[in-house]
Amino acid sequence: MNNAGKEKMVTENAAIGNQAVGNQKDYKDLVFRTIFLLCALLSVLSVIAIITFVFTKGLKPFFGENAYSFSDFITGLKWDPGKEVYGIFYMIVGSIIATLGAIMLGVPIGLMTAVFIAEIAPKKMVAIIRPAIELLAGIPSVIYGAFGLGVIVQLIKKVSPTGQGESLLAVICVLTIMILPTIITLSESSLRAVPKSYREASYGLGASKIQTIFKSVVPAARSGILSATVLGIGRALGETMAVMMIAGNNIGGLPGSLWDKIRPLTSNISMEMSYASGRHQDMLFATGVVLFLFILVINLLLIKITSKVGAQGTKN
Amino acid sequence: MNDITKFSVSDLNLFYGSFQALKNINMDIYKGKITAFIGPSGCGKSTFLKTINRMNDLIEGVTINGTVTLDGVDIYKEMDAISLRTRVGMVFQQPNPFPMSIYDNVAYGPRIHGIRKKSTLDEIVEKSLRQAAIWDEVKDKLKKSAQAISGGQQQRICIARTLAIEPEVILMDEPTSALDPISTLKIEDLASELKKDYTIIIVTHNMQQAGRISDKTAFFLTGEVIEYGDTEQIFNKPSNKKTEDYITGRFG
Numbered sequence: 055m056n057n058a059g060k061e062k063m064v065t066e067n068a069a070i071g072n073q074a075v076g077n078q079k080d081y082k083d084l085v086f087r088t089i090f091l092l093c094a095l096l097s098v099l100s101v102i103a104i105i106t107f108v109f110t111k112g113l114k115p116f117f118g119e120n121a122y123s124f125s126d127f128i129t130g131l132k133w134d135p136g137k138e139v140y141g142i143f144y145m146i147v148g149s150i151i152a153t154l155g156a157i158m159l160g161v162p163i164g165l166m167t168a169v170f171i172a173e174i175a176p177k178k179m180v181a182i183i184r185p186a187i188e189l190l191a192g193i194p195s196v197i198y199g200a201f202g203l204g205v206i207v208q209l210i211k212k213v214s215p216t217g218q219g220e221s222l223l224a225v226i227c228v229l230t231i232m233i234l235p236t237i238i239t240l241s242e243s244s245l246r247a248v249p250k251s252y253r254e255a256s257y258g259l260g261a262s263k264i265q266t267i268f269k270s271v272v273p274a275a276r277s278g279i280l281s282a283t284v285l286g287i288g289r290a291l292g293e294t295m296a297v298m299m300i301a302g303n304n305i306g307g308l309p310g311s312l313w314d315k316i317r318p319l320t321s322n323i324s325m326e327m328s329y330a331s332g333r334h335q336d337m338l339f340a341t342g343v344v345l346f347l348f349i350l351v352i353n354l355l356l357i358k359i360t361s362k363v364g365a366q367g368t369k370n
Numbered sequence: 371m372n373d374i375t376k377f378s379v380s381d382l383n384l385f386y387g388s389f390q391a392l393k394n395i396n397m398d399i400y401k402g403k404i405t406a407f408i409g410p411s412g413c414g415k416s417t418f419l420k421t422i423n424r425m426n427d428l429i430e431g432v433t434i435n436g437t438v439t440l441d442g443v444d445i446y447k448e449m450d451a452i453s454l455r456t457r458v459g460m461v462f463q464q465p466n467p468f469p470m471s472i473y474d475n476v477a478y479g480p481r482i483h484g485i486r487k488k489s490t491l492d493e494i495v496e497k498s499l500r501q502a503a504i505w506d507e508v509k510d511k512l513k514k515s516a517q518a519i520s521g522g523q524q525q526r527i528c529i530a531r532t533l534a535i536e537p538e539v540i541l542m543d544e545p546t547s548a549l550d551p552i553s554t555l556k557i558e559d560l561a562s563e564l565k566k567d568y569t570i571i572i573v574t575h576n577m578q579q580a581g582r583i584s585d586k587t588a589f590f591l592t593g594e595v596i597e598y599g600d601t602e603q604i605f606n607k608p609s610n611k612k613t614e615d616y617i618t619g620r621f622g
């Protein structure tokens with residue numbers, strides 16, 4: 055907005071100074087504005103197109119004659135396209151438990167790491183840890199999957215009573231590692247944004263360093279840490295490739311323990327989409343609709359949290 | 371006069387890296403008095419204050435030599451920073467309440483020091499807020515955010531928060547510089563009231579304020595104490611020309 059304003063002023067000045075050049079500038083200005091607008095429209099239109107497409111495809115099986123019962127779909131415990139059985143409840147449960155597990159492990163570990171980097175570690179050590187975290191964030195998810203399959207699944211296989219490594223536990227382990235960079239980076243920057251004066255106040259009252267960190271700095275950064283958590287949830291829930299390789303992707307049944315296989319919503323779509331057709335394909339889109347709704351809720355949560363942070367910021 | 375020495379400072383030098391911010395300071399600060407530090411910006415008043423409760427420990431690259439004793443005990447050699455800061459509370463220039471409720475702000479110190487019992491905390495919070503002359507204004511909104519009240523009220527909450535750890539000495543670094551005249555007067559009255567139970571050191575740029583409330587005044591200039599004595603004497607017949615110039619506003 056600022057820039058647009060400046061640009062306008064420049065063009066206006068030019069117009070006063072020299073009519074001919076002014077006209078040319080106006081023309082240029084218009085071209086650029088249009089380009090900017092088109093760029094901005096591209097993402098908005100993409101979202102609309104994706105939503106329309108996924109929803110029309112995904113809702114189709116539940117309407118018209120020969121409709122599939124929506125409640126069978128949403129509460130079903132079995133997925134067997136060959137027999138026209140499409141139940142995804144056990145996938146929803148699997149996805150949610152895997153995500154919660156990853157959050158329960160990843161948030162404390164990530165927060166501790168962030169506290170360590172932001173408050174405790176000497177600069178030299180930060181210079182090693184931080185690039186490592188950035189690298190972790192950049193690793194493609196298929197590599198995480200390969201690592202999960204080659205290492206974590208093998209380890210689990212050795213101890214699991216089921217004798218199999220692909221499991222809820224494997225998914226939780228890999229997702230935990232995958233969400234760490236998100237949690238760490240966002241938590242760290244919100245910890246660093248805590249005003250020095252809070253720390254001084256705390257030390258001034260005779261608090262130790264650890265007390266200061268946990269009683270005043272972390273609570274003051276809580277909304278940032280919360281949005282880190284919500285973003286982590288989004289990442290874990292939406293992760294596809296890595297979990298597909300290690301989840302086991304059973305065709306039915308709720309997971310009864312950490313050793314059981316799961317079939318996350320995302321793997322369901324990605325495994326079968328390439329060859330599915332007709333109703334089967336529509337059902338995969340329907341799975342996508344459910345996934346999409348989850349992500350939507352998470353985004354709304356995030357907006358709520360960040361707007362709260364903004365309000366706090368103006369008050370200080 | 372039988373003044374009791376609370377702090378005794380001798381041959382104190384302080385360096386930020388290679389920059390010497392305090393030069394050879396010798397001073398006794400007396401119990402139950404209000405001591406004012408005055409002097410132009412950057413002369414080392416805050417630095418000296420932070421030396422007295424070891425807040426300087428938190429800054430990298432600070433070197434300190436000389437001795438500071440509290441009741442005869444060396445605060446750098448024979449005391450740990452945490453117990454020192456519990457005995458020597460600090461109120462900062464900018465009101466800095468935590469982003470928590472008023473109650474939690476005042477209860478912060480006691481909780482840190484292990485007090486968990488609700489009824490005890492309630493008592494401490496009420497007592498401290500009363501002492502800080504803000505109880506009547508906030509007693510109905512103890513659960514409200516301490517950042518959603520006026521700057522003057524926030525500063526008195528910060529004073530209450532300091533009183534809640536029952537220190538022996540209270541250091542105030544320009545506590546009224548961000549406040550309006552009425553809030554300033556309230557805090558001055560408060561300081562005069564608190565003097566009965568506490569030793570107070572106050573940094574101020576406000577000459578009238580120093581004159582109104584303090585018993586002793588120290589004039590700082592470029593890291594040195596130029597003159598230190600009874601406030602009356604410093605303001606009425608300063609022995610050093612520089613002090614006189616500063617007080618009468620002819621400085622610089």
Ligand SMILES: Nc1ncnc2c1ncn2[C@@H]1O[C@H](COP(=O)(O)OP(=O)(O)OP(=O)(O)O)[C@@H](O)[C@H]1O
Binds near residue numbers: 386414415416
């Ligand atoms: N953390 C620091 N690192 C380096 N130099 C510092 C630091 N803090 C203060 N100084 C320097 O030490 C000197 C004294 O600073 P100090 O803050 O004690 O002054 P002051 O008397 O409190 O000034 P004011 O009245 O403006 O608050 C100044 O020259 C300042 O630049």
Ligand SMILES: [Mg+2]
Binds near residue numbers: 415416417543
């Ligand atoms: Mg200062």
